Amino acid sequence: MLESFLQFTFSGLTVGAVYALVALGFTIIYNASDVVNFAQGEFVMIGGMSTVFLRQDGLPLAAAAALAIVLTTVIGILLDKLAIARAKRASVLSLVIITIGASIFLRGAAQLVFDKQLHRLPAFAGEDPLTLMGATILPQSLLVLAGAAAIFVGLWLFFNRSRTGKAVLATANNRLAARLVGVDTAFIMALSFGLSAAIGATAGVLITPLTLTSYDVGLMLALKGFAAAMLGGLGNPFGALVGGLAIGLIEAFGAGYVSSEYKDASAFLVILLILFLMPRGLFGKKTVERV
Amino acid sequence: MDRFLPSPTARILLALLAILALAPLVFPSTFYYRIFTLISINAIVVIGLVILLGYAGQISLGHAGFVGLGAYANAIGPTHLGLPPLLALVLGAALSAALAWLVGRPILKLRGLYLAVVTLGFGILVQMVLVNESWLTGGPDGMAVEDLGLVSLVKALGLKMKTAQVWYVFSGLMLLLAAWVALNLRDSPTGRALRSLHDSEVAARTVGINVARYKLIAFVLSAVFASVGGSLLALFNRFVTPDVAGFIHSVELVTMSVLGGAASVLGGIAGAALLTTLPQALTVFHDFETVILGLIMMGVAIFMPDGLLPNLANRAKRTRRTNR
Numbered sequence: 001m002l003e004s005f006l007q008f009t010f011s012g013l014t015v016g017a018v019y020a021l022v023a024l025g026f027t028i029i030y031n032a033s034d035v036v037n038f039a040q041g042e043f044v045m046i047g048g049m050s051t052v053f054l055r056q057d058g059l060p061l062a063a064a065a066a067l068a069i070v071l072t073t074v075i076g077i078l079l080d081k082l083a084i085a086r087a088k089r090a091s092v093l094s095l096v097i098i099t100i101g102a103s104i105f106l107r108g109a110a111q112l113v114f115d116k117q118l119h120r121l122p123a124f125a126g127e128d129p130l131t132l133m134g135a136t137i138l139p140q141s142l143l144v145l146a147g148a149a150a151i152f153v154g155l156w157l158f159f160n161r162s163r164t165g166k167a168v169l170a171t172a173n174n175r176l177a178a179r180l181v182g183v184d185t186a187f188i189m190a191l192s193f194g195l196s197a198a199i200g201a202t203a204g205v206l207i208t209p210l211t212l213t214s215y216d217v218g219l220m221l222a223l224k225g226f227a228a229a230m231l232g233g234l235g236n237p238f239g240a241l242v243g244g245l246a247i248g249l250i251e252a253f254g255a256g257y258v259s260s261e262y263k264d265a266s267a268f269l270v271i272l273l274i275l276f277l278m279p280r281g282l283f284g285k286k287t288v289e290r291v
Numbered sequence: 292m293d294r295f296l297p298s299p300t301a302r303i304l305l306a307l308l309a310i311l312a313l314a315p316l317v318f319p320s321t322f323y324y325r326i327f328t329l330i331s332i333n334a335i336v337v338i339g340l341v342i343l344l345g346y347a348g349q350i351s352l353g354h355a356g357f358v359g360l361g362a363y364a365n366a367i368g369p370t371h372l373g374l375p376p377l378l379a380l381v382l383g384a385a386l387s388a389a390l391a392w393l394v395g396r397p398i399l400k401l402r403g404l405y406l407a408v409v410t411l412g413f414g415i416l417v418q419m420v421l422v423n424e425s426w427l428t429g430g431p432d433g434m435a436v437e438d439l440g441l442v443s444l445v446k447a448l449g450l451k452m453k454t455a456q457v458w459y460v461f462s463g464l465m466l467l468l469a470a471w472v473a474l475n476l477r478d479s480p481t482g483r484a485l486r487s488l489h490d491s492e493v494a495a496r497t498v499g500i501n502v503a504r505y506k507l508i509a510f511v512l513s514a515v516f517a518s519v520g521g522s523l524l525a526l527f528n529r530f531v532t533p534d535v536a537g538f539i540h541s542v543e544l545v546t547m548s549v550l551g552g553a554a555s556v557l558g559g560i561a562g563a564a565l566l567t568t569l570p571q572a573l574t575v576f577h578d579f580e581t582v583i584l585g586l587i588m589m590g591v592a593i594f595m596p597d598g599l600l601p602n603l604a605n606r607a608k609r610t611r612r613t614n615r
Binding site: 036087091092094095096097101102106108111220223226262272275276279 | 344348352397398403404405408409411412413415416419423538542545549578579580581583584585586588589590592593596
């Protein structure tokens with residue numbers, strides 16, 4: 001009884017850390033530009049898939065992973081420069097259509113450039129499971145958790161200690177005011193997209209040894225990351241972390257105790273419940289408007 | 292001059308009727324009746340999306356979910372419950388309307404595009420149920436659909452028509468009906484209210500429009516259009532698979548509506564016609580489908596936010612003015 005409870009907790013926290021990273025990516029772009037980036041899940045997919053294929057081409061794992069993250073970052077910046085920044089006066093609706101289009105395009109391109117198969121990576125620190133009070137935990141899970149924690153701490157430092165980070169926060173607060181005091185908001189936008197893409201790609205690299213990857217995993221990750229961001233309160237990085245872990249746990253316990261066939265439905269139910277009951281999420285700003 | 296012509300709505304409907312009546316004259320084979328039937332059925336769903344996107348300014352990323360509900364209503368109803376196909380079609384539409392109302396009511400009270408995320412999840416959930424509950428739906432392999440009985444009806448009337456021709460006429464009439472409903476809605480008080488909130492929600496509210504209510508009306512209507520389209524698709528193909536409710540299908544539908552011009556019924560029909568014939572014309576299209584859909588969505592949203600038809604119309608107007 002306790003073993004299975006612990007087991008579900010571990011697996012929930014591990015996938016939850018990935019959802020938290022996707023939600024963090026949403027949050028960064030949403031804060032900088034008010035764009036809800038539906039292509040966020042594709043960054044995770046590209047990170048994982050390109051690591052797999054670069055490794056097949058003979059690169060060592062670490063180099064393949066690093067190159068994959070750089071590649072995804074470039075794609076993120078291109079998404080901003082070629083699409084989002086060009087549609088400056090576009091309505092929110094058009095921006096949603098653009099990011100959906102980007103998501104579909106990247107998914108289709110991945111299917112052409114890579115393939116339609118499922119792929120996995122070897123675990124970075126060995127496959128031997130550790131045992132804790134009867135429940136097993138893979139070293140890779142610990143790496144995922146540690147990686148997520150490092151990214152959150154690093155971003156906190158970046159936003160609160162560095163000048164550029166503060167410029168991002170200023171842009172998030174009020175774009176016009178930020179521009180007036182000399183912040184290059186176009187650069188901040190590109191930076192936010194690059195950063196989000198890098199975070200997504202890192203999540204993809206870390207989780208692929210555990211969950212496998214293929215060209216079409218991005219959509220589900222985007223939906224779950226969005227659920228996490230909604231739960232935590234859209235726009236709040238700390239909320240993204242809490243929301244991500246919570247969605248991971250809900251999903252793991254739902255799969256363990258209720259139905260594994262419908263585990264993917266839990267994120268959707270969470271989104272519905274939040275929108276019905278508390279549209280600001282747990283830690284959101286009080287700016288959700290009712291009409 | 293305008294006095295001697297019928298109203299704009301009637302003109303559009305007459306033009307559609309003329310196209311549908313004359314097109315068979317240039318059809319090289321019965322295969323073309325099939326394609327035009329598919330275009331008509333897709334256009335019915337897209338017209339529903341035009342009401343949601345173009346009139347109310349909301350986007351649905353799971354509209355194929357409603358198409359799937361309609362399609363499977365016509366697969367499950369007659370097979371498992373012995374319902375007549377037409378009743379199954381109506382019940383499917385009623386179920387879709389009820390679900391759209393339940394989900395849309397709380398969400399459309401919020402400002403923003405939460406409907407996009409919720410419908411995305413809804414579509415995925417519908418497909419998940421269709422795949423998993425194979426005792427009812429046949430699972431991933433799909434299931435056969437009972438005949439609507441159109442062809443035997445036509446035979447009983449003493450007309451000699453091929454199945455493809457019967458469906459061409461039937462789906463064309465349904466398309467005209469859908470276009471008529473949407474065009475009338477556009478010029479009704481409800482349509483005006485919807486378009487006013489598309490332009491500015493604040494302004495709409497100031498003049499006393501219950502914004503949430505009208506958005507909900509648009510969403511429910513679009514769900515009904517999608518469900519009826521799904522039922523027709525199932526009856527026409529005589530077979531359904533869960534793919535009909537899939538995300539890619541939802542994206543195809545949204546692309547059709549933004550491509551032609553999300554705010555215009557004719558644009559929606561043009562978008563449906565283009566994206567339905569493209570895969571038939573280019574056999575390589577299948578491999579590149581998602582890439583092309585993505586490029587179209589991004590390109591239209593960036594370079595011609597009003598869509599293809601209104602964009603061309605504007606250009607024509609501009610050149611006419613400069614020529615004068």
